[in-house]
Amino acid sequence: MNAHSPGTFSYDPYAREVLENPLPFYRELQANHPGYYVEKYDMFIFTRFQDILDVLGVTEDNTFVGSESTLPMPADILHKNTGAPPLAPTDPMGPGIMLASPEYEELRLAHIKPLRPKAVKAIEDMTRELALDRLRELLPQGKFEIMGDYCGLVSAAVTCHLLGIPKSDAASVLGAINDLASYSDDKEGVDTPGMFKFLKSFIIPAIDRRRKAGADGEVPMVDGLINHRLKSNGRALNDEEIADQLVCSFVAATETPPKPTCQGLLELWRNPDQLAEIRKDLDTNIPIVTEEILRICITNQFGIRTAHKDVTVAGVDIKAGQRVLAGIYAGLRDPREFDEPEKFIWNREIKRILTFGYGQHHCVGNNLARMEVRVMLRAFLEHVQDFEFDMDEAVHAASYFHWGWVKLPVVIKQYSI
Amino acid sequence: MKIVVNWALCEGNGKCEEEAPELFELDDEDELTVLNETPPEELRAKAEAAVRLCPKNALSIEG
Ligand code: SF4
Numbered sequence: 516m517n518a519h520s521p522g523t524f525s526y527d528p529y530a531r532e533v534l535e536n537p538l539p540f541y542r543e544l545q546a547n548h549p550g551y552y553v554e555k556y557d558m559f560i561f562t563r564f565q566d567i568l569d570v571l572g573v574t575e576d577n578t579f580v581g582s583e584s585t586l587p588m589p590a591d592i593l594h595k596n597t598g599a600p601p602l603a604p605t606d607p608m609g610p611g612i613m614l615a616s617p618e619y620e621e622l623r624l625a626h627i628k629p630l631r632p633k634a635v636k637a638i639e640d641m642t643r644e645l646a647l648d649r650l651r652e653l654l655p656q657g658k659f660e661i662m663g664d665y666c667g668l669v670s671a672a673v674t675c676h677l678l679g680i681p682k683s684d685a686a687s688v689l690g691a692i693n694d695l696a697s698y699s700d701d702k703e704g705v706d707t708p709g710m711f712k713f714l715k716s717f718i719i720p721a722i723d724r725r726r727k728a729g730a731d732g733e734v735p736m737v738d739g740l741i742n743h744r745l746k747s748n749g750r751a752l753n754d755e756e757i758a759d760q761l762v763c764s765f766v767a768a769t770e771t772p773p774k775p776t777c778q779g780l781l782e783l784w785r786n787p788d789q790l791a792e793i794r795k796d797l798d799t800n801i802p803i804v805t806e807e808i809l810r811i812c813i814t815n816q817f818g819i820r821t822a823h824k825d826v827t828v829a830g831v832d833i834k835a836g837q838r839v840l841a842g843i844y845a846g847l848r849d850p851r852e853f854d855e856p857e858k859f860i861w862n863r864e865i866k867r868i869l870t871f872g873y874g875q876h877h878c879v880g881n882n883l884a885r886m887e888v889r890v891m892l893r894a895f896l897e898h899v900q901d902f903e904f905d906m907d908e909a910v911h912a913a914s915y916f917h918w919g920w921v922k923l924p925v926v927i928k929q930y931s932i
Numbered sequence: 933m934k935i936v937v938n939w940a941l942c943e944g945n946g947k948c949e950e951e952a953p954e955l956f957e958l959d960d961e962d963e964l965t966v967l968n969e970t971p972p973e974e975l976r977a978k979a980e981a982a983v984r985l986c987p988k989n990a991l992s993i994e995g
Contacts, residue, residue: 631943632945633962
């Protein structure tokens with residue numbers, strides 16, 4: 516590790532050492548190397564909160580586009596672009612996450628209605644019922660793996676509901692996504708393109724079902740895209756194109772909320788005084804602690820964009836074709852933004868948040884994720900009076916996608932349900 | 933002062949309403965309504981905060 520020795524510091528987001536533990540690198544980047552340049556990928560690294568906001572806040576004229584994927588495999592960005600690379604195709608329509616304006620915004624708006632605040636509120640009771648169903652089965656067992664068996668299955672069932680996939684498929688959806696989203700030593704990366712391809716096997720039949728049912732708006736995420744006509748030429752999208760717009764939300768909605776929820780419970784177990792405070796009034800305190808959990812217990816590391824125009828931002832001159840990395844995980848631990856940023860403080864003041872990104876790709880599921888974390892936390896704390904984690908059996912992932920715990924066995928010492 | 937919404941960008945996520953409920957509201961369909969497009973000067977700070985917080989950069993102030 517050379518993160519500590521000034522003068523010899525080097526950082527490669529995909530290096531084995533970084534995958535194992537990026538934290539010392541983030542601290543050094545943040546303190547001494549804002550806008551750090553990585554020659555190998557022709558990419559600038561941003562880790563300070565404000566710099567990340569500034570970079571992601573450049574939303575005009577397709578200056579930055581996810582055209583080479585927002586989470587490319589390292590092998591895919593080893594080449595230097597000469598000028599802006601080609602934009603994703605629009606006929607057939609490329610995957611949503613890689614599109615440029617205006618199609619990017621147009622297709623997001625065509626399917627995100629169920630992710631808006633009141634629509635999310637409307638499925639809160641259903642989500643709570645799903646959580647309670649899981650807890651009724653799990654708590655009597657005395658010990659279980661909370662990430663998959665509790666939270667994973669709840670989130671997967673909500674995702675299935677939103678996409679019109681039978682809830683009975685939740686377990687296989689979750690298994691497939693967890694496998695595919697892990698770092699693969701063979702492939703030396705997280706094979707997101709491969710993952711997208713495989714997951715379409717769940718989504719295409721769902722689209723087909725919605726077409727047969729008349730796409731009457733019952734499943735707005737799918738029906739919205741079936742009924743959409745492209746502004747540029749009035750044509751409808753085919754099944755493949757629709758699936759390409761949905762797959763990113765499909766993955767994110769399934770595997771993201773469980774991670775902060777469970778790592779948040781881990782923090783609360785490690786900080787019993789804070790947990791006792793929170794337990795005094797769950798109604799008031801769960802929404803408050805959820806914000807700190809969303810700040811410091813998320814596992815996504817970063818997002819990448821490719822510059823399609825020359826631009827100067829956060830003090831760095833960036834040329835068309837070069838890449839930028841927005842280090843969200845690091846930014847959420849920036850001492851310029853938060854006092855004692857590494858500390859979990861359940862009711863700290865949080866003025867701004869980067870958890871869901873900012874600008875063009877701002878997470879469409881932000882309201883849904885918040886609601887799921889709140890509901891799953893609340894149900895657990897309400898029905899489990901005493902618990903502990905078995906850290907000897909816990910599994911921590913080395914990855915540049917999700918860095919954090921992936922398996923967390925919990926022992927239930929006292930419960931009522 | 934005039935509040936301008938870029939409707940191609942607004943996603944009805946309600947962050948502006950949380951920041952400045954005097955000025956913004958999502959209707960029952962989660963579509964944004966600007967309650968007062970030309971608010972009085974004393975609401976400028978609130979309006980500016982909403983502009984800054986809108987994660988989609990969909991809001992601006994003219995004048
Ligand atoms: S915060 Fe921005 S995107 Fe969200 S509802 Fe308000 S204007 Fe629209």
